[in-house]
Amino acid sequence: MTSTTRMLVGTLALMLVGCTGSALIDPTSPTGNNEQSPTTRADAAAETDPQMGDSLHLEPSDPDLVLHTDPVDTLPDETQGPGTQPPVVDPSGIEDGAATDDVPQTGTQFPTSSGNEGPPAGGPTSPGFETPGDDATVDPSPPVVPPPDPPDPTTDLPPPPDPPDPTTDPSPPPAPAVTWIDLPDGTFSMGDTTLASPVHLVQLSAFRMTGTEVTVAQYRSCVAAGVCISAETCTWGDPNQDDDSKLDHPIVCVSLAMARTCCQWLGGDLPTEAQWEYAARGGTDRAYPWGNTEPDGTLTNCDPDLCSDGFAETSPVGSFPAGASLHGLYDMAGNVWEWVLDCYDGTYYATMHATCPAGCLDPLNLACNSSAYRVLRGGSWLNDAATFLHAANRSLAVPNGTKKSVGFRCAAAP
Numbered sequence: 527m528t529s530t531t532r533m534l535v536g537t538l539a540l541m542l543v544g545c546t547g548s549a550l551i552d553p554t555s556p557t558g559n560n561e562q563s564p565t566t567r568a569d570a571a572a573e574t575d576p577q578m579g580d581s582l583h584l585e586p587s588d589p590d591l592v593l594h595t596d597p598v599d600t601l602p603d604e605t606q607g608p609g610t611q612p613p614v615v616d617p618s619g620i621e622d623g624a625a626t627d628d629v630p631q632t633g634t635q636f637p638t639s640s641g642n643e644g645p646p647a648g649g650p651t652s653p654g655f656e657t658p659g660d661d662a663t664v665d666p667s668p669p670v671v672p673p674p675d676p677p678d679p680t681t682d683l684p685p686p687p688d689p690p691d692p693t694t695d696p697s698p699p700p701a702p703a704v705t706w707i708d709l710p711d712g713t714f715s716m717g718d719t720t721l722a723s724p725v726h727l728v729q730l731s732a733f734r735m736t737g738t739e740v741t742v743a744q745y746r747s748c749v750a751a752g753v754c755i756s757a758e759t760c761t762w763g764d765p766n767q768d769d770d771s772k773l774d775h776p777i778v779c780v781s782l783a784m785a786r787t788c789c790q791w792l793g794g795d796l797p798t799e800a801q802w803e804y805a806a807r808g809g810t811d812r813a814y815p816w817g818n819t820e821p822d823g824t825l826t827n828c829d830p831d832l833c834s835d836g837f838a839e840t841s842p843v844g845s846f847p848a849g850a851s852l853h854g855l856y857d858m859a860g861n862v863w864e865w866v867l868d869c870y871d872g873t874y875y876a877t878m879h880a881t882c883p884a885g886c887l888d889p890l891n892l893a894c895n896s897s898a899y900r901v902l903r904g905g906s907w908l909n910d911a912a913t914f915l916h917a918a919n920r921s922l923a924v925p926n927g928t929k930k931s932v933g934f935r936c937a938a939a940p
């Protein structure tokens with residue numbers, strides 16, 4: 527080897543060392559290392575994602591209403607005298623209310639989502655990794671396609687629950703049609719000189735009202751729909767409405783809130799006290815829905831001492847067409863007491879009389895706390911005195927009281 531040849535060999539060796547050394551450093555990485563942690567962002571997301579699907583709780587539509595929280599029902603019921611008598615304890619027996627804490631809770635628990643994952647380990651290769659002079663003999667690196675993300679058990683939701691099986695799941699009872707009766711607007715004299723005084727004028731806008739008390743079948747449909755809660759236990763008395771032979775009887779054993787929930791499901795709410803009395807009297811001053819004759823077994827279902835009606839307890843709604851109101855409402859006297867919206871206030875009539883001599887428009891008294899007495903109307907199958915069935919008579923009950931003689935009907939806008 528000549529000296530010239532040895533110089534050429536040395537120069538080539540130095541060039542190869544320099545090129546190889548520069549190609550081992552990735553200029554795109556500040557640390558010279560392209561590895562990323564794929565779990566960093568996912569872990570952060572898992573820490574910050576809120577838990578979803580907390581159990582939902584049914585609540586009464588009126589936030590002031592309390593379901594079955596009073597330990598004792600102090601409802602005076604049928605022993606309560608007419609008018610503004612103070613409440614007394616029902617001597618027929620008081621049972622503690624059944625708690626409604628077992629209301630089924632709904633809602634779906636979802637697994638915590640961890641959010642988006644970071645890119646997979648091993649990012650794209652560094653560009654420009656070529657040996658000078660090799661472009662004619664060495665193929666460039668093929669494009670690198672990132673592999674698809676593997677399944678992530680923390681973000682994949684479980685499959686939805688199976689739909690109801692119509693061959694094995696019991697079908698809810700069909701909802702019987704609700705008959706609504708239209709009531710025109712008008713002014714009438716509310717109250718009675720001896721039972722509920724003073725008599726005072728009231729003006730009412732047009733409204734409609736269910737022609738009958740809400741039935742067992744209608745209420746069961748509301749329960750089957752997941753809206754209403756069961757009316758199987760009473761704070762007083764055995765409802766005895768749990769057999770299919772009483773589907774057309776009025777539902778009983780319902781609190782004020784339970785009644786309101788059902789009425790709202792049917793498209794209305796409970797009537798106001800003024801609406802109820804206006805409908806019962808047909809806008810006139812008659813004492814009973816049918817007129818002024820005393821109650822008997824052809825007109826209404828009440829206690830056998832007063833009515834020989836053939837029913838020991840409740841009767842199918844609409845069983846006494848001769849006792850219907852002027853507008854065709856059934857059982858506005860007797861069968862079961864009916865909840866109305868108003869708070870019970872013995873001075874309310876006097877206040878209205880003084881405030882609106884020409885008649886307050888659509889009065890509604892909600893000035894009471896959540897456990898204060900509410901008004902009941904119409905009397906029941908337990909009553910043996912005509913005054914209980916008088917259309918102006920006012921009785922009262924604690925709102926969470928559930929009794930075997932108390933039901934409801936609904937009202938709604940026309």
Ligand SMILES: [Ca+2]
Pocket residue numbers: 827828829830833835836837838839907
């Ligand atoms: Ca009877």
Ligand SMILES: [Ca+2]
Pocket residue numbers: 739857858859860861862863864904905
């Ligand atoms: Ca009734």
